[in-house]
Amino acid sequence: MNFDLPAEHRMIRDQVREFCEEEIAPIAQDIEDEHRFPQEIFDELGALDVMGVPISEEYGGLGGDTLMYSVIAEELGRVSGGIGLSYVAHTSLGAKPLELFGTHEQKAEWLRPLAEGEGLGAWALTEPGSGSDASDMDTMAEKDGDEYVIDGTKQFITNANVANSVLVKAVTDPEAGYDGISTFIVDPENDDGFHVETVWDKMGLNCSPTCEIRLDEVRVPEDRLLGNEGEGWKQTMKTLDGGRISIAALSTGLAQGAYEAAKEYSGEREQFGKPISKFDAVRDKVVDMYRKTERARLLTHKAATMYDNGEDVTKASALAKLDASEAARKVAEDAVQVHGGYGYTTDFPPQRFYRDAKLMEIGEGTSEIQHLVIGRQLGL
Known part of the structure; x- marks a missing residue:
């Protein structure tokens, strides 16, 4: 490996x-x-x-x-x-x-x-009504002297209740479309009007807080504008290229953990007088788990290396994220199956990998959005 x-x-x-x-x-x-x-x-x-x-x-x-x-x-x-x-x-x-x-x-x-x-750190882009269209943004930041006043609600924000700083996307020019979005550095502890409304109970990943936050006339000095006004969406696109590589790497880790659990269990669990790994059905499943994990890792490392070389990674990062996230879910599901009834209990880790892996196909752009991104890059 x-x-x-x-x-x-x-x-x-x-x-x-x-x-x-x-x-x-x-x-x-x-x-x-x-x-x-x-x-x-x-x-x-x-x-x-x-x-x-x-x-x-x-x-x-x-x-x-x-x-x-x-x-x-x-x-x-x-x-x-x-x-x-x-x-x-x-x-x-x-x-x-x-x-x-x-x-x-x-x-x-x-x-x-x-x-x-x-x-x-945390990053606040998504809103309750935006979904896959992250540019559909109601959070506003209005200039008032040497300050900006931010109002709005952000949804599904990782780390928001434990963060020391949150990068908040907000509209500064409602008439400018994509070019009217800006980024602000918000201090959750010291900026009045920053509220964590909800910490969500989730299907998995519950040791990582996912929050809804409300910004109620949060005033930040103008030196908390990240870059220039109107550059927020271009910053978002650049950030998501790296974010997709992050999710691809995390997905590969989930797949690796699930594969290792299944491999170990299948070598120890005996049925009909021999380890279940000796049965073709189980062996082939574990081999496929290994194959999917290795493929995800190769695509992730390729995208990361391209990023480090300064190359355009939009297609490579989307492909890595798409493949690795789906591999994580499939490998984790197979790990549960290899464990049989034990795989459905919290005494064994496959059920946790399975629940955690599903978000990988949703966060940082759904699998459907990755198909759209890759299709555009292919000229389709």
Whole structure:
């Protein structure tokens, strides 16, 4: 697995894997059952210096590349989809746009604590009525002197109730369409009018908080505008290219965890006097699980490498996200089947992988949207 990774990437992967197996795996089901965000795990990830892997060292990051970050996201997903989800939302959505589009002053104040593991980031795009049309936005930001006043509601926002900063998309020019959307840095703790309305109970990923937030005349100084007015949608498209790679990596981790669970169980569980892995039906299923996982990893690593090389990754990231997310769901489903009745119980991890994997086909653009994106890239 990952035989082609550079030595530094393998070293960090192994370090994170050891941490995951020793610290996360033993509590993975408990934090799901308790719907508890494990702050202590993220504190320890900060101590490991991996909360800002793709962020430059100048602003407190590790200075790694997207491939390295993808490998870490996969390792986290291999044991806990929820921890992996909060990690990638923090990194690719909460922190990376600050590095890509922020001023030196914004990076020093807002990016550094995220990259150093002193805080968590979040990104607020989706609204209750927007769905797949994320540009259909009712949240408004009106200029008032040297401040912006933000009003609106955002839905399905990962980390919003535990974040130190939230990048909020809002309309600054209602007549300009896509060119009328801007991005603002909001401080959930200190900006009056920022309210977490709901922390959703979900099918899976319940140790990762998913929130509805309301912005009620939230006033932010003009130096909290990220980039220029009207650049919010272009920033979003760039961010989503990296976000899709994040979800592809997380999905690959979920698939890997499910495959490993099925492989181990099928080698130990005996029926009719021999391990069930010796029966063609089970063996072929496990082999297919391995194939799908490896394919997802290759597509993810290709997209990450292209991103690091500065290439256009719209098609590659959409393809990786589409394939890996569907692989995660299918591999997890097969893992439940291999475990039989035990796979349906919380004593074994496949049921958790199965529930967690479904979101991968929805978040960061549904599978249907990925088909649309890829089709456009193919000229269809």
